Amino acid sequence: MIEKIVSDIGDTVICDWCDIEYTNSDAKGGILFGEKSICPKCMPKALENIKKFKEEEFIKAVCPDDMTFKDFVMTIRGGDNTIKIITLDKGENISDIFKKQSN
Numbered sequence: 001m002i003e004k005i006v007s008d009i010g011d012t013v014i015c016d017w018c019d020i021e022y023t024n025s026d027a028k029g030g031i032l033f034g035e036k037s038i039c040p041k042c043m044p045k046a047l048e049n050i051k052k053f054k055e056e057e058f059i060k061a062v063c064p065d066d067m068t069f070k071d072f073v074m075t076i077r078g079g080d081n082t083i084k085i086i087t088l089d090k091g092e093n094i095s096d097i098f099k100k101q102s103n
């Protein structure tokens with residue numbers, strides 16, 4: 001397994017659905033769905049899909065009404081702005097690696 005830290009993206013906030021940047025936006029709302037931060041604009045459509053596919057259990061966090069999407073994402077990151085990219089060797093299983101990391 002090769003694990004490399006790619007970059008420090010600082011306080012850049014981008015919706016993982018529409019790729020629109022929210023770094024300087026005061027827009028409020030949004031959800032964390034699995035590992036994806038979904039912006040207020042995408043949220044209604046996302047919730048529709050989540051309901052349709054019964055994936056409510058993957059909603060990890062919901063942005064409080066009085067919080068901006070940017071602050072919400074920064075809170076989730078907890079100050080760790082580095083993105084890890086994990087490359088699997090042949091035969092390695094991603095769920096085994098997550099198991100190893102959480103131990």
Ligand SMILES: [Zn+2]
Binds near residue numbers: 015017020039040042
């Ligand atoms: Zn979006």
